[in-house]
Amino acid sequence: MTVNEQTPLEREFDPKPGGHRAPGRRSLAATLGLDRFSGLYVLAALILIFALWVPSLFLTATNFRIIAGSQAITAMLALGLIVPVACGAFDLSIGGTLGMGCCIVVWFQANGHGFILGIFAAVAFGLLVGLVNAFIVVKLSVDSFIATLGMGSILSAGTVWVTGGFQVANGISPHFTAIGQKQVLGLPLPVYYMVILAIILWWLLEYTPAGRYLYSVGGNPQAARLAGIRVGRITTGAFVVSGVVAAFAGVMLAAELGSSSPDVGVPYLLPAFSAVFLGATQIIPGRVNVLGTLIAIFLLATGVKGLQLAGAPGYINPLFNGLALIIAVALAVRATRRKA
Numbered sequence: 001m002t003v004n005e006q007t008p009l010e011r012e013f014d015p016k017p018g019g020h021r022a023p024g025r026r027s028l029a030a031t032l033g034l035d036r037f038s039g040l041y042v043l044a045a046l047i048l049i050f051a052l053w054v055p056s057l058f059l060t061a062t063n064f065r066i067i068a069g070s071q072a073i074t075a076m077l078a079l080g081l082i083v084p085v086a087c088g089a090f091d092l093s094i095g096g097t098l099g100m101g102c103c104i105v106v107w108f109q110a111n112g113h114g115f116i117l118g119i120f121a122a123v124a125f126g127l128l129v130g131l132v133n134a135f136i137v138v139k140l141s142v143d144s145f146i147a148t149l150g151m152g153s154i155l156s157a158g159t160v161w162v163t164g165g166f167q168v169a170n171g172i173s174p175h176f177t178a179i180g181q182k183q184v185l186g187l188p189l190p191v192y193y194m195v196i197l198a199i200i201l202w203w204l205l206e207y208t209p210a211g212r213y214l215y216s217v218g219g220n221p222q223a224a225r226l227a228g229i230r231v232g233r234i235t236t237g238a239f240v241v242s243g244v245v246a247a248f249a250g251v252m253l254a255a256e257l258g259s260s261s262p263d264v265g266v267p268y269l270l271p272a273f274s275a276v277f278l279g280a281t282q283i284i285p286g287r288v289n290v291l292g293t294l295i296a297i298f299l300l301a302t303g304v305k306g307l308q309l310a311g312a313p314g315y316i317n318p319l320f321n322g323l324a325l326i327i328a329v330a331l332a333v334r335a336t337r338r339k340a
Helices: 008-013 028-032 034-053 061-070 072-086 094-110 115-139 144-163 174-181 189-207 209-219 221-226 231-257 266-279 290-309 316-339
Strands: none
Touching: 034 290, 061 072, 061 189, 061 290, 072 094, 072 189, 072 209, 072 231, 072 266, 072 290, 094 115, 094 144, 094 231, 094 266, 115 144, 115 231, 174 189, 174 231, 189 209, 189 231, 189 290, 209 221, 209 231, 221 231, 266 290, 266 316, 290 316
């Protein structure tokens, strides 16, 4: 076993042995990069379709700024989710952690404790959630899907308790809302936070031993353990990163909204998972990665926004996200098997 062991997704997408084309011969799809950059082609096609369909509404600088700004929180949540998924674990508690992060920072301000202390408390809470998830999964050997699903439900109850079941908007500092609402070059600050986070995680996953260990554990934890990798420690670190990033995304959401509510984190879970797994079909097919996730985020956002501008009903967002995830992954697997 080496630290370059393939993840389950990579084994699913990779052609079977003997299925490669003869050296020097490449299909048209491979030449055009459809196996790695299909999302960019689809994104370009969506832009063209909506530019022709609703040009006066879609082809505006304001619309593109709205798309970029509205996806910053979802992108941060998805980027944090990449880390546990890379090591073969699921974190279904990220929506609840985001919601609690949002509620905690607002609660601190509403009770006169200041937003700086609230930010630290929210992020510390995210770290605690990551440690508890890791303890349940690593020490108690509970499947990560079940453990984090239960934790997500507990956190959802926590947001109702903290807010009292109502929207909380009193006592919010204007200096705090400036963190989420101030614009630089036409884009809100959370977009820049998202870019910084993406760069950090991209470097971590692609150019450090920690990133190689994460993918190795996700590929074969038993072999990784035999190779001397501390699987439990890597898994714990992955959950901690996911929890901290989710809580930070909740803080940024509170700064954007200037309020919190009991169900604030729920709508972000499906888009984050859709982006991560759709992103696994891009750039490095079969492996969750930062660049692919960002492509998926804005592909889904462009499709949803274009349909909304064209008059689609309000339920189009979850419908589009769910269908896009299923169809994109199914087509990627089928296309790769055809090459085998």
